[in-house]
Amino acid sequence: MGPKVISLIVNGRLHHVALAPNVTLLEALRELGYMDVKNGCEKGDCGACAVLLNGLAVNSCLALAWQADGAEIITCAGLGTTEHPHPLQTAFADLGAIQCGYCTPGMIIAAKALLDHNPQPTEEEIREAISGNLCRCTGYGQIVDAVTAAAQMLRHAEGRAPG
Amino acid sequence: MLAPFELLMPRTLAEALKMLADVGPAAQPIAGGTNVLVDVRAGHCRPAALVDVGRLAELAGIRQENGCLAIGAGVTIAGLLADPLVAAHAALLRQAAAVFANPLIRNRATVGGNLADASPAADCAPPLLALDAEVELASTAGARRVALAHFFTGVRQTVRRPDELLVAVRWPLRGGVGAFHKLGLRRADAISVVSAAVMVDFGPRAAAGQQQTPGIETARIALGAVAPCPLRATAAEEFLAGRRLTPDAITEAARLATAAVRPISDIRGPAEYRERMVEVIVKRLLGHIGDQ
Numbered sequence: 001m002g003p004k005v006i007s008l009i010v011n012g013r014l015h016h017v018a019l020a021p022n023v024t025l026l027e028a029l030r031e032l033g034y035m036d037v038k039n040g041c042e043k044g045d046c047g048a049c050a051v052l053l054n055g056l057a058v059n060s061c062l063a064l065a066w067q068a069d070g071a072e073i074i075t076c077a078g079l080g081t082t083e084h085p086h087p088l089q090t091a092f093a094d095l096g097a098i099q100c101g102y103c104t105p106g107m108i109i110a111a112k113a114l115l116d117h118n119p120q121p122t123e124e125e126i127r128e129a130i131s132g133n134l135c136r137c138t139g140y141g142q143i144v145d146a147v148t149a150a151a152q153m154l155r156h157a158e159g160r161a162p163g
Numbered sequence: 164m165l166a167p168f169e170l171l172m173p174r175t176l177a178e179a180l181k182m183l184a185d186v187g188p189a190a191q192p193i194a195g196g197t198n199v200l201v202d203v204r205a206g207h208c209r210p211a212a213l214v215d216v217g218r219l220a221e222l223a224g225i226r227q228e229n230g231c232l233a234i235g236a237g238v239t240i241a242g243l244l245a246d247p248l249v250a251a252h253a254a255l256l257r258q259a260a261a262v263f264a265n266p267l268i269r270n271r272a273t274v275g276g277n278l279a280d281a282s283p284a285a286d287c288a289p290p291l292l293a294l295d296a297e298v299e300l301a302s303t304a305g306a307r308r309v310a311l312a313h314f315f316t317g318v319r320q321t322v323r324r325p326d327e328l329l330v331a332v333r334w335p336l337r338g339g340v341g342a343f344h345k346l347g348l349r350r351a352d353a354i355s356v357v358s359a360a361v362m363v364d365f366g367p368r369a370a371a372g373q374q375q376t377p378g379i380e381t382a383r384i385a386l387g388a389v390a391p392c393p394l395r396a397t398a399a400e401e402f403l404a405g406r407r408l409t410p411d412a413i414t415e416a417a418r419l420a421t422a423a424v425r426p427i428s429d430i431r432g433p434a435e436y437r438e439r440m441v442e443v444i445v446k447r448l449l450g451h452i453g454d455q
Contacts, residue, residue: 001169021170021213024200043201047267056241056270062196063271066170067215110267131351132265 006069010034011078019065025051028065029075036077036105040134047133050106051075057113059132076105079112087153088112088146097146099137107133111147119155123148165203169212176221176301179214179328184303186212188325193217194237195271197264198280217273222330225249233333236275240287241266243274255341255360256290262345263287265352275329278311281319281392288315288393289360290343292385296334300327315392339364340455342448346440348431356431357440358387361448363408379403384416384445389424389437396420399445408453417446 194217222237347353
């Protein structure tokens with residue numbers, strides 16, 4: 001079975017790409033240059049490859065690219081820019097929630113999925129939300145602090161929004 | 164890089180069943196991929212063709228029909244958690260979904276996949292066994308229903324033929340009180356060391372003013388990760404029928420449930436520990452139900 005052209009909307013940008021059936025979404029995204037999506041365990045244990053697939057946080061190593069044909073994908077880099085970082089990105093940097101950085105994009109995606117439906121999570125809820133993401137550096141404490149701080153920043157921003 | 168395979172993407176259930184029939188035993192259904200792709204990558208299986216069934220409309224949705232709750236095989240574990248019918252009628256299944264792997268996996272893994280994969284530690288199995296569920300298997304030759312208690316035949320083996328697709332799981336709504344407990348080695352994202360689900364249907368409640376607890380009409384006790392297949396503890400169930408949930412009855416039922424298991428020792432715990440934990444967990448679940 002040969003390659004097929006599929007379309008992926010990644011961080012708002014439409015790609016048409018010819019891929020073989022056995023290419024994972026993770027491989028496709030890195031091939032397209034989205035190097036913030038990390039390749040860790042390739043079996044759904046570490047969460048380093050997490051992206052938002054049509055709004056849901058998933059391990060991109062466990063989806064085949066063809067299964068994502070036409071889907072909207074957000075990677076960590078798609079959440080903000082260097083000039084205008086997302087509050088999660090700001091909080092992770094400011095509070096030392098990053099050490100080697102390998103787990104960070106997946107962590108931020110898992111945290112984004114949590115805050116999208118739970119703007120004021122408890123520590124327990126944050127720990128549960130990132131339970132599919134392994135960090136071997138920080139011991140998770142600073143990550144939980146960063147998600148808590150980002151949630152607060154987002155709630156304040158929401159409060160200031162017009163209307 | 165994954166070993167090569169064809170990926171067939173049917174648009175309807177009929178198309179999917181025809182593909183499974185045409186390709187034969189070398190075809191493997193895939194939905195969320197949380198088991199299939201891990202197995203393919205590890206070389207545990209070499210399917211010639213994967214048939215992507217995750218987005219088939221016929222496998223979606225949770226419905227109340229003819230006194231039953233029917234869950235499409237393509238419903239994800241996150242879908243179970245979000246569903247009001249599951250919350251209202253199957254608290255024990257919801258409890259299992261809440262501790263199933265982790266949130267990333269729960270967004271992909273499906274109910275049908277968890278059952279068809281037939282891991283001894285599949286977390287959907289004990290609650291659905293305790294609910295007395297049956298699975299619907301469809302093929303080009305027609306559909307059949309199999310009691311979940313007869314579906315599993317061994318470690319990762321079921322009665323599903325290669326040309327069949329698990330399309331739904333359903334059970335009659337009888338009321339009753341249920342509970343589920345999973346013992347893992349960490350608080351989230353753990354593979355069960357022991358899992359247990361209990362469902363008790365009480366007879367008519369004792370009249371107001373009477374101190375007696377109500378009698379049990381039927382009790383169903385299901386256990387995971389303690390035998391080659393998830394199983395029902397039938398001796399304990401029969402013992403409880405017609406009795407009340409007194410401390411003595413609970414102790415005896417837990418003892419009978421423990422006698423039904425055949426655990427192995429593995430990286431997650433020795434067989435003796437699993438046996439002892441079956442007794443503790445069944446006792447705790449029955450006590451919890453009795454207190455309600």
